[in-house]
């Protein structure tokens with residue numbers, strides 16, 4: 532039996548169906564729903580061979596044509612890496628100037644086409660460089676703002692000590708890569724890009740004093756730490772002017788719960804700068820790999836649903852042109868509607884609930900549901916992250932077919948039997964990851980777990 536998060540009083544979803552107009556590019560999202568970026572880790576990967584790596588596959592396109600029909604106003608890819616070395620994981624899609632080829636252009640063209648299979652949806656590519664958050668098996672000495680090592684493990688793997696980018700390297704190694712990737716995405720048929728400057732990746736490493744100890748024009752004052760993002764924006768806009776209708780947004784942290792991490796008042800100053808230069812939208816998030824924030828860190832945020840709501844509340848009213856999306860924690864229609872009505876955000880970004888139910892927005896807007904399916908792992912990001920990757924992989928196994936349930940083949944963790952079976956399977960998988968990490972061998976892909984495995988078990 533499927534189970535949903537209980538809602539005490541239903542509310543009309545009408546406000547969520549309102550259009551949003553981006554003031555710089557002039558484009559319009561048909562409603563307030565955003566499919567947040569969710570790394571898929573299933574593009575091609577051949578260890579040590581970037582030419583053969585990072586190509587989106589037909590299976591990935593299967594999933595995105597489903598998301599295209601899920602009822603969203605705007606959908607994002609997972610992080611596409613703009614540097615062939617500094618990946619977030621093996622299996623990321625990659626666009627790097629040195630890997631330009633007709634084959635790569637065709638693969639990304641197919642991805643954009645799949646995302647636009649409902650042409651009314653805005654399809655954006657999220658562009659990123661992992662910097663010091665590049666797993667060590669991919670790079671021993673990654674680039675960063677400074678030489679502050681990430682002392683954490685992810686899926687069992689650690690991270691190397693980074694080297695600070697030299698001043699003269701910032702343009703060729705960072706800015707030019709983002710510009711190249713943005714143009715590549717435009718040519719491929721995407722409606723725009725989102726620059727990933729959240730969650731501790733390279734651009735966030737420049738923003739946060741925890742990781743930026745520079746003394747040149749990219750370090751020290753807030754004005755200096757935000758400079759790189761502004762330069763990237765301006766360099767892209769120079770090549771792709773607003774008149775083209777190409778959307779440019781940014782994902783940023785509203786807060787980092789670390790001693791020297793970004794504070795909300797600093798985030799506000801940055802947002803005003805982003806608005807000044809003309810970003811179409813800002814997507815507010817929070818946390819880093821070192822200090823994850825994708826769960827309720829206090830009881831008080833639980834009632835308000837969205838994790839970063841109290842920070843967004845300070846930021847959104849100060850902006851007049853740039854639209855604000857808030858991502859993280861939205862699970863019910865009353866929670867989303869209240870955030871919009873209170874002026875906390877213009878749009879709602881959704882992550883984990885939509886890997887379980889791709890047509891979550893469509894069902895909400897048609898009045899069928901008021902909340903997400905129960906996710907028993909929602910408060911445990913490590914497991915819910917693996918589970919979401921698995922659900923996305925499951926969705927990739929079949930093409931979109933309007934005659935078939937869009938969620939067919941995706942495990943329903945709200946079902947207690949599924950939960951129980953997946954819980955023990957994922958435990959075993961996590962142990963395998965740790966053992967693999969100890970060998971130093973590369974980790975590629977995600978947990979390929981099928982509901983059939985569950986059926987066999989139940990039948991036995």
Ligand SMILES: Cc1cc2nc3c(=O)[nH]c(=O)nc-3n(C[C@H](O)[C@H](O)[C@H](O)COP(=O)(O)O)c2cc1C
Nearest residue numbers: 567568569570609610859860881882883916919920
């Ligand atoms: C499987 C998975 C992959 C993610 N990958 C990305 C990513 O590539 N880029 C990004 O900005 N955030 C990524 N996130 C964070 C989500 O976009 C979102 O901010 C987070 O899950 C909180 O939203 P939720 O509570 O609705 O899941 C990922 C989250 C999950 C669960």
